[in-house]
Amino acid sequence: MSRIGNAPITIPEGVEINISAENMVSVKGKLGELKEHVNPSIKVEYNDGIVSLSRSSDEKEIRSMHGLYRALINNMVVGVSQGYVIEQELVGVGYRAKAQGQRLELSLGFSHPIVFEIPQEVKLTATTEKGKNPLLKLESFDKQLIGQVAAKIRSFRKPEPYKGKGVLFKGEVIRRKAGKTAAK
Secondary structure (H helix, E strand, C coil), rough: CCCHHHHEEEECCCCCEECCCEEEEEECCCCEEEEEECCCEEEEEEEEEEEEECCCCCEEEHHHHHHHHHHHHHHHHHHCCCEEEEEEEEEEECCCCEEEEEEEEEEEECCCCCEEHHHCCCCEEEEECCCCEEEEEEECCCHHHHHHHHHHHCCCCCCCCCCCCCCEECCCCCCCCCCCCCCC
């Protein structure tokens, strides 16, 4: 029994959902429009502001897709109605971030700055306050895309456990390790 797949999705005001014959689900809201192709073994129905999904059989693969597609469609609905925000923090001496439109320029302790192009669907703001770590704020209606962009930015300088330096998600706590101790 799929607990997630059986849960209905309530469609909020201002969100339009369209299910085509070839199982293409498109969701349109105030922030944008997203589309997802659903496997033919999963049936998507829309009635009275509620989307429900059902599966054709109880095979293991189809059961797993049942919950997956329900979660993907729910993420699309939440994305076009409310949007998603990810905040990242640059922890380290001399670490800086500068946003110029859709270009992000990072100084992360390397001999060269890192220039990263952000997709058009993601809105980027970089803030720096004196005495605090630089902050990156990513906003988008596409949860998958914003997660990929945040993971790519984090991959430029992953947090390390000895000094705690790197690109962290806001509020993330790095488990610290003790370094070498001098032998006497």
